[in-house]
Amino acid sequence: MTKSKFENQEKSNHEHLVDTKMTRKYLAFSPSETVERIEDVLDFKAREFETIGYVYAIDENGILVGVVSLKQILQSKHGTQLKEIMNTNVISLKQHEHQERAVYVALKHGLKVIPVVDSEHRLLGVVTQKSILSIFHHEFRKNLFRTSGIKHVKEIESMDTPVFSLVKVRFPSLFIGMLGGLIAASIVTNFEHVLSSYIALASFIPVIVYLTDAIGTQSQTLVVRLLAIEPGFPVSRYVLREIKIGIILGFVFAAMLFVAEIVGWQQIKLGIVVGMAVFFSMIFQAFFSTYLSIALSRMKKDPAIASGPIATIISDVTTIAMYFAIAMMILQIF
Known part of the structure; x- marks a missing residue:
């Protein structure tokens, strides 16, 4: 395999990892932060975040230690600290896991957003519901074509794709x-x-x-x-x-x-x-x-x-x- 082909393969493989599908625009606070402070941030900066359904608790090292739903935040008293109401059993994804796992985890645990962590459990970002649906659509099409022995490429579903290109992806199997x-x-x-x-x-x-x-x-x-x-x-x-x-x-x-x-x-x-x-x-x-x-x-x-x-x-x-x-x-x- 030539260097350029190897690099292209590596790039293609990395494109399907969880960390390429996450966003860094999420709500994260110290466990000692109060509900009142979180609500103030939401009042003034809600539009800056891509997802606000969950609030994540991270310690001074950025390690994910808990999560609270927005609903629970709004139902709590202003003086309540995040650590008092957070769930410490957080379902998360490792940054280098395949994107397909995000779909399975979301379906198994009924999650709309999934946090992504590194090997030391530091919070890096979250995979939003929109991204999960996009991954599901992509993986479903890929597996459907693979079952039929067809290598999945984006152009294969277009009416403008040349006949020879379609023959090329269907011939090997x-x-x-x-x-x-x-x-x-x-x-x-x-x-x-x-x-x-x-x-x-x-x-x-x-x-x-x-x-x-x-x-x-x-x-x-x-x-x-x-x-x-x-x-x-x-x-x-x-x-x-x-x-x-x-x-x-x-x-x-x-x-x-x-x-x-x-x-x-x-x-x-x-x-x-x-x-x-x-x-x-x-x-x-x-x-x-x-x-x-x-x-x-x-x-x-x-x-x-x-x-x-x-x-x-x-x-x-x-x-x-x-x-x-x-x-x-x-x-x-x-």
Whole structure:
């Protein structure tokens, strides 16, 4: 990567951090300040602030120690000190966190404004409701396009965007998907002798692929949300829980498909193959989707990258390979 490209990438990454979305025009006072003094400031300087919904308490070092809503300020007596009515359990954001976390924190805690602090908990600014809505809109569009395998650029939604530019942003994921499809076709071809003996195996490919794709998408969606809301959650415990969920769901759907196969095709060997393939594929995909998202987050990459056509084709290829490997093993035994 050239120096200019690296610098552009760094600039692009920094543009999506919380500290680029905050304002420094907020109300902050010493904990010993009185309600009367705060109201005087509001009377004469209210227009100078971008947000006045909350009043923040900071000590002599600028460290955030509390917060009070404007409503509570107006309902308190003039002689009341800020420290007497402030909430010391302040929900805040770190300055270098991704902007997407602001949306999740606002939704989880019902906040209209979120303070931003540094590593020493000094108050740097606040993310206003307007900024939170703007971030939500941006992240929603980005994730929507990514799910479709399209790199999100501002010009893509304009009717004036040249056709070639649109082709350029849509081509990569489709090309990778085609390569994945060729790999899947190659796998099926290598097991042609098994298919020729048990043609019914091909009938179950769509349902097995769908179930593994679905559980992978569910796992990935849930862990991405958790990474944004509670980035410090116990990873090992969470991954183990997803594996347990995969085992339970895998067993349930394996049993149902086994019964369906016995009723519809009356081939016990085929039922065992389909059941085992679904069972192990769902367990693997629940683990893989979860761990991949966590690994991307640890590498400072957007975990939502794990969604979309590329992730889908990886799931499809591994599922088909596992399906036919199990088929060959079981059919040889019996």
